[in-house]
Amino acid sequence: MVAHAESAFPKECCGILLGKETGGARQVGAAIACRNAYEGEQKDRFQLDPKEQIAADRKAREMGVDILGFFHSHPDCDAYFSATDLKNSWPWYSNVVLSVQAGKYHHAKAFIANSDQTSADPEELVLP
Ligand SMILES: [Zn+2]
Known part of the structure; x- marks a missing residue:
């Protein structure tokens, strides 16, 4: 994730997190670097x-794990969950x-959005 975020700078990077949820705790086992498909200014x-999402879903099934969520970077900006992030997020992930x-x-934070995407709570993630 860090290597992908640094190499994408000054653009945002994105990717998919695979892992397991056991007893309410999410354990990320792999992070898949994806291309930023946004057609426009990618700094924010x-x-x-979608093709990479389908491929990640297939890989998760092969590995016997689940898609736990997603990651992206904020170039020259703090790790916070923006209004755009909230709008584009899915509950649960x-x-x-x-x-x-x-x-x-610099640093990283994890967030989980509520079901109506009006707010996101900080989440503790166990990273490899
Ligand atoms: Zn963001």
Whole structure:
């Protein structure tokens, strides 16, 4: 995730998190780097490629794990869940946001949106 976020700088990167949920705790086992399919200025927007989402879903099934969520980066910006992130999010899924400052990874936070996408709570994620 960090390598992908740094290499995409100053654009946003995005990707998919695979892993397992056991007893309410989510364990991310793999992060799949995806291309940013957003057609426009990518410094503060990202969009996943539906083909890559389908491929990730297939990979998850092969590995016997689930898609737990998604990650993306915020170039020269804090790791917070923006109004756009909230609008584009899906309930249940974890969302990791990585802050990349001047091309270097700075910090990351995880969020989970409520079911009507009006707010997102911080979430603790166990990363490999
Ligand atoms: Zn964002």
